[in-house]
Amino acid sequence: MVEQHRSHIVVLSEAGSLQLTLPPQSERVCVGDWALFDDSNRLVRHLERQSLFQRKAPGSKVATQLIAANVDSVMIVCSLNHDFNLSRIERYLALAKEAKVEPVVILTKSDLCNDVDEKRQQVQQLDPFMMVHAVNALDDESLQDISAYCQTGKTVAFLGSSGVGKSTLVNGLMGFDAQLTSDVREDDSKGRHTTTSRALKWLPQGGLLMDTPGMRELQLSDCxxxxxxxxxxxxxxxxxxxxxxxxxxxxxxxxxxxxxxxxxxxxxxxxxxxxxxxxxxxxxxxxxxxxxxxxxxxxxxxxxxxxxxxxxxxx
Incomplete structure (x- = not known):
């Protein structure tokens, strides 16, 4: 499954790309799932997952929400402005470790921060063995280290709050404007959703990139x-x-x-x-x-x- 929208999903098969609508009582699937469909394009079942990201559904709804499956590395994106928050990064780290996926922290907007090294060191202290990168997503040279995670046979996912620069990172890695971007408010660095659905994208480096909408709420369960x-x-x-x-x-x-x-x-x-x-x-x-x-x-x-x-x- 390569795309997930509110009303339908998009799957990639030998016959090409197909847009399908799943019945309400169908087995739950998410972007990154490998699944079997019958001759009528009805979902039979998904194959065993190597990894699964999920959270408690936003708001008061009592349910879990599937985020992504079969991810090799998760890029936890946090900007070096008012949005910088160690406790929020720890939330995403708990999610990644529960899914048994390698976490990599990407600190964006390094060109707008005067204490990059100090903040990067604060993040590194959360886990001395974790990879932490401070980047300017508009600078191709700054993205070279991240490109190393995107090689053939690898799937990486971007997780983070709205306005931290995930879409700008996607555009930088893709080499063209694959995602819309928007400015953040200067007074509090709050951003707006520019990615509205989960989707897998083929990268020039050969790997797959999973972009997800910004999360204004990340509640943990069974974690x-x-x-x-x-x-x-x-x-x-x-x-x-x-x-x-x-x-x-x-x-x-x-x-x-x-x-x-x-x-x-x-x-x-x-x-x-x-x-x-x-x-x-x-x-x-x-x-x-x-x-x-x-x-x-x-x-x-x-x-x-x-x-x-x-x-x-x-x-």
Missing amino acids: EQGVNDTFSEIIDLAQQCRFGDCSHESEPGCAVQAALNDGLLDKRRLNSYRKLMREQALNSATLAEKRAKDKALGKMIQGVQTASRKLKKDY
Whole structure:
């Protein structure tokens, strides 16, 4: 599947590109999926996924939203202006690690920032082994390092907030204006959606690029392992606490609090970890409750239908 719109999807097959509309009760698929269709172009099933990005659906809707499948590397895009936010980057890192996909952080608009090296170092401290690039998306030379991830046989995805420069990056890597772009507000650096659907694009380097709409809201669910992997130093410290059920508040022998007092752990980092763990636990519980209700409703409907068929047979 190469494109996903609100009303239809676009698939690429041996016969070329096809635009299809899936029925409401059809199996859920997303951009990047390999899928089987019958002779009537009806979805049979998707093939096993190597990776899957998903989040809690935006707003109050109790559901998960599939974002992308079969991605090799995810480019977490954040601009070096008022939008720069370490806690938001940690959210995307948790999503990437849960999907077991290599995260690469791209800091855009480096030409408009006076402290590029300082901010890049702040991001690097989140994970010393993670690749972090500061780029000017309008400069071809600045994009050479990113092009190395886009070789034949590789699929990369861009994730980030609205207005961080994803579409400009896409245009730079494609070599032409494949996406519309728009300016951001100067007072708060807020941007508008210029990408409105998810789509795979062939890159001149030989790889595939998946562009996604900017996310104004990224709520995590069923993502405990991803959060733990993102904050692995806190998990390591917690294992050294005197008590196994330590809440890391005021208990004696708390290794986490000791690291805070010694300046070895940043308070912002701990607060971010706690917030993401609470959020994913709450959303996961809500989704599990909905699944249980849907299952119970399905059994009830099936029971009514069985009873109705038996009654008709008796008469």
